Amino acid sequence: MTEREKTHTFVVYVENKPGVLNRIASLFRRRGYNIESLTVGHTERPNISRMTIVSSIGEGAAHRVEANIYKLVNVLSVEDVTHATTISRSLALIKVVASEESRHRLMEIVRVFRARVVDLAPRSLIIEITGAEDKIHALVDVLRPFGILEMVRTGQVVMRRGVQERVETSSPKAAEDDTRRSKQKTGSGPSGANALVEAEHPGSV
Amino acid sequence: MNERSSDSATPRKLSGAEIIWECLERLGVEHVFGYPGGAILPTYDALTKSRVHHVLVRHEQGATHMADGYARASGRVGVALATSGPGATNMVTGIATAMMDSSPIVCITGQVGSAVLGSDAFQETDITGITIPITKHNYLVTRADEIAVSLREAFHIAASDRPGPVLVDITKDAQLGSCEFDWELAAPRVHRQVPDFFPDPAQLNQAAALINESQRPVILAGHGIILSGAGEEVRRLAETADIPVALTLLGLGAFPASHSLNLGMMGMHGEAWVNQAIQESDLLIALGMRFDDRVTGKLNTYAQKAKKIHVEIDRAEINKNVHVDAPLIGDLRAILQRLLPLVKPNRHSEWWSQVHVSKQDSAVRDIQNLPDNGHLYAAHVINDLWRETKGDAVIVTDVGQHQMWEAQYYHHEKPRSLITSGGLGTMGFSLPAAIGAKFARPDAEVWVVAGDGGFQMTMAELATIVQEKLNVKIAIINNGYLGMVRQWQEFFYEGRYAGTPLLSPDYVKLAEAYGIPGLMVSERSQVVPALHTSRFHAGAALIDFRVEQEDSVYPMVPAGADLHAMIRRPTPLVERPTDD
Numbered sequence: 001m002t003e004r005e006k007t008h009t010f011v012v013y014v015e016n017k018p019g020v021l022n023r024i025a026s027l028f029r030r031r032g033y034n035i036e037s038l039t040v041g042h043t044e045r046p047n048i049s050r051m052t053i054v055s056s057i058g059e060g061a062a063h064r065v066e067a068n069i070y071k072l073v074n075v076l077s078v079e080d081v082t083h084a085t086t087i088s089r090s091l092a093l094i095k096v097v098a099s100e101e102s103r104h105r106l107m108e109i110v111r112v113f114r115a116r117v118v119d120l121a122p123r124s125l126i127i128e129i130t131g132a133e134d135k136i137h138a139l140v141d142v143l144r145p146f147g148i149l150e151m152v153r154t155g156q157v158v159m160r161r162g163v164q165e166r167v168e169t170s171s172p173k174a175a176e177d178d179t180r181r182s183k184q185k186t187g188s189g190p191s192g193a194n195a196l197v198e199a200e201h202p203g204s205v
Numbered sequence: 206m207n208e209r210s211s212d213s214a215t216p217r218k219l220s221g222a223e224i225i226w227e228c229l230e231r232l233g234v235e236h237v238f239g240y241p242g243g244a245i246l247p248t249y250d251a252l253t254k255s256r257v258h259h260v261l262v263r264h265e266q267g268a269t270h271m272a273d274g275y276a277r278a279s280g281r282v283g284v285a286l287a288t289s290g291p292g293a294t295n296m297v298t299g300i301a302t303a304m305m306d307s308s309p310i311v312c313i314t315g316q317v318g319s320a321v322l323g324s325d326a327f328q329e330t331d332i333t334g335i336t337i338p339i340t341k342h343n344y345l346v347t348r349a350d351e352i353a354v355s356l357r358e359a360f361h362i363a364a365s366d367r368p369g370p371v372l373v374d375i376t377k378d379a380q381l382g383s384c385e386f387d388w389e390l391a392a393p394r395v396h397r398q399v400p401d402f403f404p405d406p407a408q409l410n411q412a413a414a415l416i417n418e419s420q421r422p423v424i425l426a427g428h429g430i431i432l433s434g435a436g437e438e439v440r441r442l443a444e445t446a447d448i449p450v451a452l453t454l455l456g457l458g459a460f461p462a463s464h465s466l467n468l469g470m471m472g473m474h475g476e477a478w479v480n481q482a483i484q485e486s487d488l489l490i491a492l493g494m495r496f497d498d499r500v501t502g503k504l505n506t507y508a509q510k511a512k513k514i515h516v517e518i519d520r521a522e523i524n525k526n527v528h529v530d531a532p533l534i535g536d537l538r539a540i541l542q543r544l545l546p547l548v549k550p551n552r553h554s555e556w557w558s559q560v561h562v563s564k565q566d567s568a569v570r571d572i573q574n575l576p577d578n579g580h581l582y583a584a585h586v587i588n589d590l591w592r593e594t595k596g597d598a599v600i601v602t603d604v605g606q607h608q609m610w611e612a613q614y615y616h617h618e619k620p621r622s623l624i625t626s627g628g629l630g631t632m633g634f635s636l637p638a639a640i641g642a643k644f645a646r647p648d649a650e651v652w653v654v655a656g657d658g659g660f661q662m663t664m665a666e667l668a669t670i671v672q673e674k675l676n677v678k679i680a681i682i683n684n685g686y687l688g689m690v691r692q693w694q695e696f697f698y699e700g701r702y703a704g705t706p707l708l709s710p711d712y713v714k715l716a717e718a719y720g721i722p723g724l725m726v727s728e729r730s731q732v733v734p735a736l737h738t739s740r741f742h743a744g745a746a747l748i749d750f751r752v753e754q755e756d757s758v759y760p761m762v763p764a765g766a767d768l769h770a771m772i773r774r775p776t777p778l779v780e781r782p783t784d785d
Contacts, residue, residue: 019333019345026337060524073342073362073395123356 271297429493
């Protein structure tokens, strides 16, 4: 692949069943793509989980992965939100060396970054920060000279701004009705089933 | 779908094993290809009460190829059955074969008890984990009450959308357990049924405009035409707009070989004029094909002057290898039915005369025109087989040179008359797949065309043929080499034949050991009489054709080369015109 790589973010709705994560991860693995971060959790709907997958891959690769994720039986929808207007958050816990002398300077940094100190020990403290990736990066850079003892980060979670239509077929009967149309990337038309998957990305609302 | 209408009898208490057979019967299954073992024994025990016919195979790979051959010959779902561990892993090649060629099969495997899953119990293997990348979907079933819904979903998934293999792994305790059986409650609960994409009128108009404006169009006809049952629509499209039709290997039969608009096979061993036409075309209309590397050659130089319309059910195939100007996603037949009214009648006489010029240039190198010097060429055998069977047989090939000669010299008029492993190129496919095909179409004349290499991989299934009293004819194209690999060694490795010279048993004696009459043929004049004798023998028969050892398949586009850069048969062999 000579494609220029770029960080792509996929939002995937899946049935909450054993093995689904394996099936999705396998689509990246077999193509030699690395997953930078991956989060899975419950959603507003029962038995449906939402994954946010971040991977540094080319545009064509992203298209192929998205199309192949969509083919998995346990997947309800998949969207590459890389070019959409989104809110992105992750959380980090950072344990930093903190002597009596440096503690105040650290507190100051924490305040500026709107982070929180969640543990204070005689020679260290733990800082919790929530935010976009670049904000966490920035804090980590500032803390590094103090001595980072340990760090743990959740993967990114991403949500699009505004309201998108999302209709998924839930019964085979409804799906058998071949008069339904769905919107495709390459064309216009009334949106219908899986509009989330194929919806063109409107600007921020 | 081949589901029978279900009777809404009151729920009965059945064992998991009984539910398996009950479901298979209700799903219309008549034959199951399988091999018993410990973890599937409860299911075999319940077989004694079932109407389903069980075919005992000699290796589980054979069971999957039989299910595959059955599916390809009939369009119905083929079923293979095996035990856990080695039984399941032996199925892997067959499952991957079915996956690559979009063949609907359901593989049912026994699994160790759910209590010991993951404990490295005897004959335990993580077959669902192993087959994730080579199945459309798979199930690990640990309870009797999950069996019916899993099987119904498996059949639905295997046959719908782009077909493919589905594996259902059922633990021994699930087979032994019992529950109320309710067919209605076990309706498939697949969240999403595809195809759920349909082109809108704007896209159809765009595609129609491209067709109506094109001066040098070519239809690329693929396997999807057969899967979708769109042969008639493709013929109407080609005839309406006077478009030459090039076929992929798996597309052979989708468009009649004798039709005046048929160009022939494209790709690595396609006819030179077909590839030439594709390269000079201004519009490729790709129907149910996936621009495999074996048909495109070097992508950068592939049909550069052509716009591309791609009609395809699998969204993931769009823009995968070749950039497409007008993708139409959905069922091919449904799309063509909507597209046809928009296509204007047209004539492309200039384009056709251009195609005919390159066709004549190529014909002089055709092996059919070889003077009879007594040598037996594989092409003679295939050509004579075609004439003798009047193109009416179901030919099941293996993989290699003979497969390409078959594609070149057996002219397929009807869909599902060629069964061959295209995508995976699985040697050993032909004999078991032919067994499956014969069960699917007992009235058809079924021929195995295999090389001496591939045949030896699965020849143990000869016993299955005899045990099932099947009338399957076998032609071994025996050249004493792994011929296609030898050809590559000749062309690209300076003739160093490492690992390709191949010893065979005496196939006539081998056949006789199984009770199958065998013949050996080494001269061209003996071909027709041998075919005649075998065809009119009431049961299975085998012919060992000792063909020219170091013959090659021409023309050939070297892997990764420009499609128009073909290696031609070195010297024009023609001294006289073909005697057709």
